Amino acid sequence: MTELIAYGMLALTAVGACAVVVAAGCLVLAAIRLLQHLVRRPAARPSPAPAAAPGTVAWWSCHTLRCGHMETLHREVTPGTWACSGCGTTREVA
Numbered sequence: 001m002t003e004l005i006a007y008g009m010l011a012l013t014a015v016g017a018c019a020v021v022v023a024a025g026c027l028v029l030a031a032i033r034l035l036q037h038l039v040r041r042p043a044a045r046p047s048p049a050p051a052a053a054p055g056t057v058a059w060w061s062c063h064t065l066r067c068g069h070m071e072t073l074h075r076e077v078t079p080g081t082w083a084c085s086g087c088g089t090t091r092e093v094a
């Protein structure tokens with residue numbers, strides 16, 4: 001019976017030691033990611049889209065996951081082809 005208690009205590013100690021090792025690994029990983037976040041330069045702003053000629057924009061629903069079926073501004077890229085300003089998906093409109 002005494003041996004069983006001793007083995008139980010040893011198992012609990014081993015589990016605790018493993019938890020400490022995992023926690024230390026998480027802290028190191030978090031520190032590395034924090035340093036990467038602090039050192040990273042801000043991304044360059046994308047150049048604005050060229051201004052569309054009057055009459056070549058329209059609000060239509062966009063059925064992509066990114067736009068979520070919401071109405072977004074579409075620009076006519078070629079006659080009959082419209083591009084969503086939210087995700088860039090093109091659609092043909094007769």
Ligand SMILES: [Zn+2]
Binds near residue numbers: 066067084087088
């Ligand atoms: Zn879209």
